[in-house]
Amino acid sequence: MPLEIVIASVMIAALVLYALLGGADYGGGVWDLFAFGRRAREQRTLIAKAISPVWEANHVWLILVIVLLFTAFPPAFAAIATALHIPITLLLIGIVLRGTAFTFRTYDLQRDDVQRRWSLVFSIASIITPVLLGTILGAIASGTIRVENGAVTSGFLRSWLAPFPIAVGLFALTLFAFLAAAYLTVEAPKRELQEDFRARALVSGVAVGLLALTVFVLAKSDAPTVRAGISRSWWALGLHLLTGMFATAAFYALWTRRYKLARVCAAAQITLILLGWAFAQFPHVIEPDVTIASAAAPQITLELLLIALAAGAIVLFPSYYYLIRVFKAE
Amino acid sequence: MDDLLAARSQMAMSLAFHIIFAAIGIAMPFLMIIAEWKWLRTKDEIYLTLAQRWAKGTAILFAVGAVSGTVLSFELGLLWPTFMGFAGSIFGMPFSLEGFAFFTEAIFLGIYLYGWKRVPPRAHLFAGAMVALSGVLSGIFVVIANAWMNAPTGFRLVNSTPIDVDPIKAMLNPAAFGQTLHMTLAAYAATAFLVAGIHAFMLRRDPHNRFHKAAITIALVVGGVSAILQPLSGDYLAKSVARTQPVKLAAFEGQFQTEQGAPLRIGGIPDETAGVTRHAVEIPYALSILAYGDPNAVVKGLNEFPADERPPVAIVHISFQIMVACGAAMMAVAVWAAWRYLRKRRRQTWLDSKWFLRALIAAAPLGFIAIETGWTVTEVGRQPWIIYGVMRTSEAVTPMPGLVVPFITFTVLYIFLAVITVFLLLRQVAASPRIPEPPAKEARLAA
Numbered sequence: 001m002p003l004e005i006v007i008a009s010v011m012i013a014a015l016v017l018y019a020l021l022g023g024a025d026y027g028g029g030v031w032d033l034f035a036f037g038r039r040a041r042e043q044r045t046l047i048a049k050a051i052s053p054v055w056e057a058n059h060v061w062l063i064l065v066i067v068l069l070f071t072a073f074p075p076a077f078a079a080i081a082t083a084l085h086i087p088i089t090l091l092l093i094g095i096v097l098r099g100t101a102f103t104f105r106t107y108d109l110q111r112d113d114v115q116r117r118w119s120l121v122f123s124i125a126s127i128i129t130p131v132l133l134g135t136i137l138g139a140i141a142s143g144t145i146r147v148e149n150g151a152v153t154s155g156f157l158r159s160w161l162a163p164f165p166i167a168v169g170l171f172a173l174t175l176f177a178f179l180a181a182a183y184l185t186v187e188a189p190k191r192e193l194q195e196d197f198r199a200r201a202l203v204s205g206v207a208v209g210l211l212a213l214t215v216f217v218l219a220k221s222d223a224p225t226v227r228a229g230i231s232r233s234w235w236a237l238g239l240h241l242l243t244g245m246f247a248t249a250a251f252y253a254l255w256t257r258r259y260k261l262a263r264v265c266a267a268a269q270i271t272l273i274l275l276g277w278a279f280a281q282f283p284h285v286i287e288p289d290v291t292i293a294s295a296a297a298p299q300i301t302l303e304l305l306l307i308a309l310a311a312g313a314i315v316l317f318p319s320y321y322y323l324i325r326v327f328k329a330e
Numbered sequence: 331m332d333d334l335l336a337a338r339s340q341m342a343m344s345l346a347f348h349i350i351f352a353a354i355g356i357a358m359p360f361l362m363i364i365a366e367w368k369w370l371r372t373k374d375e376i377y378l379t380l381a382q383r384w385a386k387g388t389a390i391l392f393a394v395g396a397v398s399g400t401v402l403s404f405e406l407g408l409l410w411p412t413f414m415g416f417a418g419s420i421f422g423m424p425f426s427l428e429g430f431a432f433f434t435e436a437i438f439l440g441i442y443l444y445g446w447k448r449v450p451p452r453a454h455l456f457a458g459a460m461v462a463l464s465g466v467l468s469g470i471f472v473v474i475a476n477a478w479m480n481a482p483t484g485f486r487l488v489n490s491t492p493i494d495v496d497p498i499k500a501m502l503n504p505a506a507f508g509q510t511l512h513m514t515l516a517a518y519a520a521t522a523f524l525v526a527g528i529h530a531f532m533l534r535r536d537p538h539n540r541f542h543k544a545a546i547t548i549a550l551v552v553g554g555v556s557a558i559l560q561p562l563s564g565d566y567l568a569k570s571v572a573r574t575q576p577v578k579l580a581a582f583e584g585q586f587q588t589e590q591g592a593p594l595r596i597g598g599i600p601d602e603t604a605g606v607t608r609h610a611v612e613i614p615y616a617l618s619i620l621a622y623g624d625p626n627a628v629v630k631g632l633n634e635f636p637a638d639e640r641p642p643v644a645i646v647h648i649s650f651q652i653m654v655a656c657g658a659a660m661m662a663v664a665v666w667a668a669w670r671y672l673r674k675r676r677r678q679t680w681l682d683s684k685w686f687l688r689a690l691i692a693a694a695p696l697g698f699i700a701i702e703t704g705w706t707v708t709e710v711g712r713q714p715w716i717i718y719g720v721m722r723t724s725e726a727v728t729p730m731p732g733l734v735v736p737f738i739t740f741t742v743l744y745i746f747l748a749v750i751t752v753f754l755l756l757r758q759v760a761a762s763p764r765i766p767e768p769p770a771k772e773a774r775l776a777a
Contacts, residue, residue: 052440052444053440053443053445056396056436057433057437057440059396059400059436060429060432060433060436062400063399063400063429064426064429064430064433066403066404067403067428068426068429070406070407070414070418070425071418071419071422071423071425071426072419072422073418074414074416074418074419074422075415077407077411077414077415077418078407078412078415079411081404081407081408081414081728082407082411082728085408085730088404088408089408089736089739092400092401092404092405093739093740095397095400095401096397096398096401096743096747099396099397100393100394100397100747100750102393103393104390104754106389107386107389107390107754108757109757150415152729156730156731297418297419297422298495300495300496300497301419301420301422301495304497304498305422308426308427309426311430312426312429312430312433315430316430316433316434316437319433319434319437319438319460322441323437323438323440323441326441326445327440327444327448
């Protein structure tokens with residue numbers, strides 16, 4: 001397999017991990033905003049406890065994707081950063097406010113009004129950021145970013161300020177919220193809290209389904225190549241069937257209160273959705289003008305990068321495993 | 331404000347903001363684990379309190395540093411896409427390595443901050459050591475990437491496209507060692523002096539509190555050693571700048587004419603239109619000696635270079651003077667501290683001096699002033715190039731219009747974060763903890 005495809009696959013893997021780990025942190029922020037009822041405070045405490053030790057590490061997956069993008073596919077990074085300057089800037093503001101508000105809340109006065117103020121910033125940023133993240137991916141997939149001789153010719157607004165990318169953004173938001181609720185059912189220390197998050201998972205699961213449908217319908221006119229990729233090839237059908245199976249299984253498991261199973265199924269569902277997108281867009285980094293091969297850095301850079309990735313993985317995965325085990329093993 | 335100026339301002343502001351948190355992120359974990367190690371060894375509660383309080387401060391600062399660092403990694407492309415499109419495959423390597431170092435840092439910081447009761451003491455100390463180590467590595471990798479912009483190697487230019495790319499050679503560029511050493515020492519010196527100054531201030535208000543004395547001692551050992559070594563690394567770096575970027579060295583010194591046996595100028599105001607540096611104290615031959623180790627060496631002046639390849643001289647020269655002055659003052663305080671410590675250690679009274687504590691308080695911000703002015707020297711001194719001699723900053727900027735909007739937005743956002751951070755840190759340190767008596771064993775030993 002050509003090296004650039006190996007690196008691109010690693011980037012997709014890192015993006016999947018960002019969605020499964022970092023995405024759930026954003027979802028936690030969503031449920032912080034929608035904490036209500038008699039156990040609102042307990043819900044918030046559970047969310048904070050789940051996120052605190054891991055969010056910084058989970059967030060680094062995104063940075064890894066970015067540095068791999070600009071090292072292995074420099075022209076693609078340049079084009080994306082130019083065409084999507086505005087949503088990326090907004091995304092960054094969201095990332096800054098989410099991370100700092102969460103930390104400030106932990107270390108500020110424990111008085112209710114102070115805490116509520118930081119919670120509000122944290123949770124609103126947790127909602128806006130995934131929408132922008134999805135919008136950015138939607139724009140890249142939609143085929144509306146046009147690049148000629150390395151220069152972006154499609155302007156700064158048209159590619160992302162459109163129904164399809166924004167629908168993808170909302171889809172990402174519901175997925176993260178669904179994932180977080182599914183995780184929290186497992187981490188909840190008592191039955192009532194489990195029930196709270198089970199209800200939330202079921203509701204957001206329905207929203208996931210509705211938005212998946214919306215995205216699919218909009219893709220017909222707004223992202224025809226990717227839609228063709230999704231619905232055409234032999235593997236696509238299999239992938240869809242599998243995604244649908246896991247989605248149903250996640251729902252069923254939540255319904256019958258098998259939370260650990262629900263967690264696995266929800267994670268598998270999101271992994272398959274991202275893989276489906278990656279396969280549909282293959283071999284393009286940016287539809288339709290920039291391909292993995294055309295944007296790839298020189299072989300020597302890719303080789304060294306692969307060695308660095310292997311060496312990094314040797315340190316990273318045991319450390320990550322240790323982190324998760326220390327805080328999530330119960 | 332035109333778009334190029336707005337882009338440069340946004341980059342400068344983002345870097346100036348981030349570097350404070352980055353430097354603290356490099357050095358603070360080291361101070362933390364020294365305190366924790368002393369707690370494990372002596373079982374003296376003040377060291378545990380110290381490690382935990384420092385950890386709280388670090389947690390706040392690390393979060394701000396992590397998100398402002400994320401912003402920077404995107405801003406490279408948002409503001410300078412042409413530069414990244416050209417250079418990504420050559421100098422992206424250290425950034426990728428930094429990604430892993432940062433991962434390690436974030437993972438073990440999570441364990442350190444939230445694992446006090448979940449992991450055994452030695453594992454906890456190990457987690458802290460991993461944070462300290464990966465923090466240093468993160469800094470080194472990022473500075474290597476910057477050094478490449480000053481001394482670009484590892485490729486050949488053919489029709490303004492890079493070929494024969496060699497990322498290893500790019501990482502081992504001639505500026506890399508000098509810059510990384512200088513910045514790492516700067517991070518330790520600046521952070522430790524800031525910590526020592528804050529605790530000196532607290533000690534003045536709450537004399538005899540052993541907590542602050544312990545804090546100052548740890549901070550000054552780390553900061554003092556770094557401050558004393560720093561001029562050596564500075565000298566090494568200046569010599570490498572003389573070789574790789576002679577025009578930048580001339581700007582450091584306000585040297586307009588090419589001169590044999592050039593003097594070192596202390597202070598002074600460069601007049602770029604007249605081509606002279608006025609009101610400087612000149613030490614004869616000193617610049618030739620410092621830059622080339624020979625009193626009769628020729629130092630190239632700014633006039634040797636075309637006008638459109640010279641950096642803005644006044645900003646670079648004055649920033650350089652401020653950086654050196656701060657460094658010299660910190661070294662003086664470090665020497666004073668060493669002298670007091672070695673002379674009075676046994677009497678446990680080495681901190682009982684009003685004037686010494688005042689000096690520590692006064693020296694608290696100096697390291698960070700030196701870091702900010704030092705980076706001004708590095709970055710403004712490289713202008714008009716983004717990659718020295720290869721690509722101009724004006725060629726690299728994004729075609730995006732209206733860049734003044736994100737510049738103002740991020741400035742307002744960062745001012746807000748700075749205010750909150752300072753406020754929360756003040757609340758964390760405001761109260762001196764009530765300190766228990768030293769444990770019996772140590773009391774016996776002391777008696």
